Structure formats: structure tokens, C-alpha cells
Amino acid sequence: METQPTSSDLEQFRQQWQQEVSARAQQKPTRDITTNHVRTKSSNEQRQRPERPVNRPPGRHPLAEEHDGELIPESSDQAVRVASFESLNLGDADADEFSKLGRAEPTNALEHYERAVEKEAQGKLGDSLSHYRTAFRLDEGVDQKYKEKYFAHKWKATRPNPSNAAPTVPSTAHHSQSVEAGGEAVPQTTPQLIASFADCEIEDALPVIEGDAPPPCPIKKLPTEVLLELLGHIARIDISIYARLASVCKKLAYHVYTEFGIWKRVSLGPEFGLASQKYHFATDIQGRPVIWSAVEEEEQDADERPMPPVTDALFPASQDWRGFFHSYPRIRFTGVYISTVNYTRSGGTSVTPSTWGSQVHIVTYYRYLRFFRDGTVVSLLTTHEPIEVVHLLTKENISLVRSGKAVDAMKFTGVGQSFSQQPNMPPPPSAQNILKHALRGRWRLCHPSLDSVDVASNSIVPGDLHIETEGGAGPRYLYTMHLSLKHGNARNKFSSRNNKLVWKGFWSYNSISHDWAEFQLRNDKAFWFSRVKSYGLGY
Template sequence: MEDTSTSSALDQFRQEWQQEVHARSQGKQQKSSNARNASSKSQTEQRTKPERPINRPPGQHTLTEVKDEDEIVPESSAQGALSDRVDGLNPKNVDDDEFSGLYQGEPKTALEHFERAVEKEGQGKLSDSLNHYRKAYRLDAEVDQKYKEKHFAHRWKSGKVNPSNAAPTVPSTAHHSQSEAGTEPVPRTTEQLIASFADSEIINADPMIEGDIPPPCPIKKLPTEVLLELLQHIATADVSIYARLASVCRKLAYHVYTENPIWKRIALGNEFGLASQRYHFGTDVQGRPAIWQALEDDDEDERPMPPITADLFSTEQDWREVFHSYPRIRFTGVYISTVNYTRSGGASVTPSTWGAQVHIVTYYRYLRFFRDGTVISLLTTHEPIEVVHLLTRENVAQIRASGGKEPMHPLNFTSSAPALLHHRDEKNAPPPTAQNILKHALRGRWRLCHPSLESIEVGSNAAAPGDLHIETEGGAGPRYMYTMHLSLKNGNTRNKFATKNNKLIWKGFWSYNSLTSDWAEFHLRNDKAFWFSRVKSYGLGY
């Protein structure tokens, strides 16, 4: 009886197991058939739809694989991630939000982190935004430029004129000009524009009261020869006023731009041109005229150079370009070098400080050049607004003068040159603040390399046209002398109309001991280039 019951139970279990296995096999076959149908359907749809390019971000950056503490997400932040996903489902107004179409997945590249940071910032989640900004800049330091190009480049391009092959229905000035004149206008060059002013006339000034008779214009009746002679006198008196005459009217603009003889007089003149430059040392370090020259010196770079005349240039020379391009020292202002560097401070006494102390040190170097070949050099921590109006030879000479009970200046006497002044003028003496600033001012001399000289190797330095050599007194004592080697450059090399000869770059700085004939080189680790600044109180530098 027991055998029949156990066999019947075993048969029943076998039947149920076979039914369950059969049901599972049928379900798998049905799923596979559905998947095959879906894949075949998608392939047919892809064949029917036209292919189009898909813009995708570049491949994953190698730095994205590096995990740091900021990228580790704790388990407690799962609820915050879920809330972010719910916030992303809220509808947004596309017209009001420019960033609604940003990348919504998990950011991986630098641009995606930056986009997510902008999105979080717009939602007011500044902490999350800051984390994404940090990750973006770690991956790419120029990610902000890429973000601008991606999201704002269409605005920059929309402001440009439509190309010639664009649809004529698009409003554009180019299409209007084509429909009216039949040809596309070609922009004229500066030379063509100035040439069109040749037949213009000097226009009278507008009347002070509308409807009244305009004031007379006597210059309008002058012959051209007399007008050009008058313009030449203006140019030799102040070349900046002559250049500003081009903005008065078209006739004067034509003469200012095209009169090559006037620009030749300016370029070769001793007022502002190349003749005003010094190509050999004409004074000693203290500023007294040099009355002797070392005949045994065979160095061609030290010999007096011939004056610059028109014979050194070609006959068809553009003298306006010569005046602007050739190296020239400016006497209407001062050259200033601003130096900033940081150094570590002292150790903190208390352990509760946030970090180590850092000191930012700022000092200035000043160079003012004079037409007689002298120069004043000053190293100080005072700002230019406190120094430039005091940097004159008269103030330096008054401070150097020794008189009465006051101690003598340490740089008044050297082994070869006595002081220039022996008595102080109490009436014209500079104020105490100026004495404190200018007590470290150094007198010196300067010269430029002659334009006709080619590059010459002098030791480890190369002397080329435009190089500037300065010799000043030594600040450490009367037996020392400082030698500076600089080069005249243009501050802005990309714009040809920018100011020229307004930058002095360092090439070398040495100290010479006249007793031991030893040279010591200063390492210019923090020093920057000199930049020219116009000072109105200096006038034209005479």
C-alpha cells in the first residue's frame, strides 16, 4: 500500500516539473522572437530614414578615470540624487532658460561638468555647482572658452553680414547693395580713402548761432605752398599737434598723411627725430660734458658714430614710417618698470591659523632720459603718482649739494668726478618728502646703437640697432658703477598703428668695481620690462 502511494506521488511531482520546464522554454522562445521582430523593425526604419551626422562630445579624457575624494558619492546621497532626477522632470520655459537643453546624464568630460555647474548655479545649488566647476577646470583649464563657443557662437555669427550665396529673402545690407548697384561694394584701403581727399577744400567752422553767418576761415585762402610751410613749422614745434590736424578736415588729413618732405624733416630733425638721439656717450656719469675720447679704444661700438642723414636711406623712403618705426628714446615722459613678487612670511606662533603667511612685495624702477645724453635712474617703493613730478635734474642736484651743517651725500664724490654743486639753494630746495624719495636717485648717461651697425656679438650679448646702454652711479658706494643693457621694442606688435618705442626689455645688468676692475652680474629674476608713460609737466623734454 505504501509503495503504490509513494509511486503515485513521485509521478505527480514529475508531471508538475515537466510542465514547469515546458512553460519556461516557451516563455524564452517568445521573448527571443519578440527581440528579433523589434531588431528587424528598427533595421527597416533605419533603412527608410535618411542618414544624418550625429554631433557627440569627444572621447573620454584620461583624467576622468582618476578618482578623488570629491568624486566619491556616499550612500546617504542616494536620496539627493533621486530628488535631482525628480527636479529634472519639471517642465521648463525654453524662452526664459537658455540652459534647458544641457546634458542631463552623468557628466564625464570637462564641458559636461561645466554645463552641469551652470545648471546647478541657476537652481541655487551653489555647493554642487562649485564642485562641478572644480572638476571641469581640473580636466580642462580652457573649458569656459569651449562653453562659450558651444552655446554663444551662434549669436556672434548672427550679427555678421550674410554671405553672397545666401537666400535673398534674408534681410542683409549686402543684398540691398547688390539689388541697387548690381555689384557687391568693396571696402577701400586707407591709401585709397586718403587719395580721395585730394580735391577737398578746407571747410569753414559752423556758426556759433544756428542760421548766423559762419566765422571767416583765412587759412582756406592760403596757397598750397604757404599752407605746407605752415604745417612744417607746426610739425617741428610739436609733432603730436601736427598729427591731430588730420582730424580737422579732409584736406588737412590728406596733407598730414601724404606730405613726405614734412615727415622727412621730422624724422631727421633734432626735435623729435633721429638726430635727437645719442649714439655715443657725450657726458660722464655725473652729467658733465666729456672733453676727451679714448683714442686707443678700437671697439667700433664705442667710437662716435656719424650723424644720421638722408644718405643712409633710400631715395623712395616713406619717412612717416621711418619716424614711427626706427628706435627712438622719448623725452616727454618716464619709463617705469613695476615689479611684483611674493615671498613666504614668518612661521605662525599659534597653531589655529588657516595657512602660512605670504608677503606681496611691490617696487618700481624709473628711467628718465634727457636730450643731452644724461639719465636719472631711481629704485623705490613709492608709486608713480608720488615720484614722476619730482624726477628732475634740479631736484637731484639740490639734494646732492652739500652745505653748512648737513652731512654730505655719499655719492657726491668719486675718484674721478667731484660734486657739481657745493652749496644748497634753500629757497628752491625740494620739500622733505622729495628729499626722502630722491636720495637714492642715481645720475648716469645713455646711448643707442647706431642704426647703420649690424648685430655684433659682444661677449654673451648681442649689440643690435635699438639696443640701449646706460651707465649710472653705483648705489653701494662711489667706487661702483652700474651698467644696464636694454632694448627698445613696441608694446603691441599686432597692431601696426599702435604706439611704437614704448617698451624697454632687459638684456643685462652689471656692477663694475673701479678699484678692482671686477664685474658682478645682477640676476633679474623678478624684474619686468619698462613701459613709457607721458608726463605733461615735462613738456617736450627740452
């Protein structure tokens, strides 16, 4: 027999319900006010029409206010602010992620899950979803197995010599650890470890046959002055090889770490440093060198003033040149910057009653930017994947396509095996269709002296990049991109730097009516740098 609720219980329930309704009513106006404020602000910004001279893009784009992270403040101690050698290592110099290699199809749940993660990182959400579904059909707990395989080492970090271990357990501490007064071993800092390598010598090579005499080591007999001169030449040829020398022996690690004169030469030199950057437009849109400037231009912007040459006088005397080379904004010529854009849109309504919901289409396209040392750039917007595009992005191929010559005359930047297993095979016909949409342009970077110059406009700050390309709608149009060099993982100072280009604005300029039109970057993402082996060092 069910009991009837009393009047006191009903009254208590009614009071609680009224309190919840009142609390929700008080929160709703605040949310509406914020929404109306953002909507009013965005509508006002759209009504404003940028009126700028031809030689300068319009003002700051609203997307520039989106921050993707802040750098961890560096310590004032010079010994703590040192950077890791691994961050300067470009990886395997022979590695090329844009080459087609024969890969076996996944057979178990874990392999399907790994392939799904890889496809998701590449922006192929459709293929990634298919592999995810297959993986979970085969094993419901495949995600836990994936975490155990790739992230268990972070959870199960062990100490070299636990405090509760028996006294007979030998300690794994070696010469890189020091002992405090209390007897507890503490690891040395990186500067202390490197300083202990000062008196080391270059070790002999190991014998080919065990017990036999080791082979001679001529570099061991070189004086220090000659050795440093040799290391300087290696750094100017390829900085990644110079950084990898630190893992050869302790003596070379000491020189690579402490010889700031070599790092200063590389940071300011024309090979990889600031002298290789362009701080004024050196060419026109078609790539022809600029040998004159307009005399009638009376008003010049802050970035159009004559800038001093890039020398060490622009920087403090106590500059850490190794950290400077690692983190100061500069364009990289050994690869291509790629922006992978994914967005969804609703499809047509299905007429069959077996479907549960409406169709959703996943749209994927790519933006490519390849920079050249002469101040030119190639921009391409296409739906083709990077493996089909990056080996074709050369100025010579674009000229051949526009001249109407046969596609057989086109050349790859590598041996051509990215498209066929036979190196002598001509490029596919689709290569011409890809490059007919490529746009030629020019680029310039913000001058280092603007660090100490009071710029009135917010559109020019250190690390900003200005790009002007041909207009895709016709010869009367000009595209202007405003980007900013950022770091991929801003919170980790040892991660790779200058590998990300963030949008600040994108405009179209009509040279006849002198009108600016702004592109709304609703779905566009940032550009990420990818090394391409066939590009070499970008010369």
C-alpha cells in the first residue's frame, strides 16, 4: 500500500523548485548581455572599411587577439636559461615524411587505433573515424592499451636509488651526480655537467675487432684553435650536423655548448641567421628583382623607413647567442608551411527511413606556403594532400605550367619516386592541374630594430610576416596576408621553435578601384612547418 505525500513535503519541494528557477533567471541576463556585447562589437568591426595605402595591409585582424599560450618566463640566471641540444636537431637528415612507402594494413585493434591517431593528426577525419570504429569493434579496451604503450613511462617513472632500498643495493648514480653534506645524491644541472667536460679529451674510436688495436684518430691531435675553426665551418654548412656533434663525445659537447662565437656567427650569418631574412620587399609579385623605388611616395610607414644593417650592435652585449638562434623569429627554407583545414557541413536529407539522422560532410583542404631565399614565395590552396604537392612547389614548374609547355617538362625537387616507383617516369597529368592554381608572391619579415622602436600601429611587431601574392580572381587583384611567427609548444622552451604561422589577417586589394576586401578566416587554421628532404638547405 503506497503512502500519500504529506502537505509539508509538497511545500518543501515547491520551495526548492522556486529557488532553482530564480537562480537560473538571475544568470540568464548576464549571459545575454555578454553575447549582445560581442555581437555588437563584431558588427561594428565589419562596418569599418580599412583605408590604407597600397604598400601596407590594413589594421589588426580580430583573430590576432587569440593567444595560443604564453612562454614560461625565463630565469635571470644564465646557467638556467640554456637550451637543449636536442631542440636544434632537425632529426634524421634523410627522413622525408612526404614519400610514399609501402605500408601494411593494420590487422589488430591496436594497429587500427594507431592508424586512426595518425590520420587524425593529418586532418583526414573520415579515414580516422573509420579506423576508430574498426578498433573498438575488435577490442572495447583498445584505448587503454594505447595509453599503456605510449604513456606508461610517464606514469611509472622510477628513481635511480629508492630511499627505502636495502643498503646492499648498489646505487646507479654516476659522475653526473653530486653528493650533498647529508649524503643524499642529487643530479647535477646541465651547466655543471658541461663544465666537468672541460678537461676531457676526444676518445679514440673502438677497434673493429675486439682485442685488436684501435684505428687512428687524427682529430684527437688537432690543436684547440684548429678544432674550433673546423667546427665553425661545419656549423655554417649545416647547423643540424653541428648540433649532433654534441652527442659524439664529451669534448665536442663542451665546445658545442660553450663556444658562443660560433653561435653568434650562425645567428647573424647568411646561411641560417638573420642575414638570410628579407626585411624589405626584394622582388615584385612576379619575382623580378626590385631595383628602384617610387620617388613620389612621401608618406612612409614605420616599416618602410631605412633600417640599419643586422649586426650585433642591435642586441645586448650579454646576448646568449645559442638561445637567440633557437628562439628568435626567422623563416625556414628547408621545408614547407602547411595549413590543414577541416570543417563540417550538413548534407542532403535522406529519403530512406533506415537512417537515424541527417548526413554530415567533412570537408578538408590545404594551404601551402614555400619561402625562397631571394624574397619570393609560392602560395597554393588545394584539396590535394601534401604527398602530391610538396615536390612540385618550385618556381620553375609554375613558369612551365603558365607557359603552356608539356607536363613532361616539369621536374620534381627530388628523384620523383614520390609519385611512381620508376624514377624516369614523367609526372602525372594531375600535376599540371595542381600548379595552375599556385600563386607567386613576395614576403618580408619585421626588422629586428623594431624591438626598440615605438611603433604607433599594432600591426607591426617583432615576428610579424607580410606576404603579397597574385590575386586568384584576376590580374587586377592582389592578396595580402599578415601572419605571425610562433612556437608550436609555447609552454615548453625546449620544443621546436619558429614552426608555426598564425593568421592575423587576409585581404584582397583591387588595384583599379583601390578597395580593400577582408576575407573572414572562419575555418582557417595556423600553418605548421614540415621539413622536406628534397629541398636541401633551401639554396
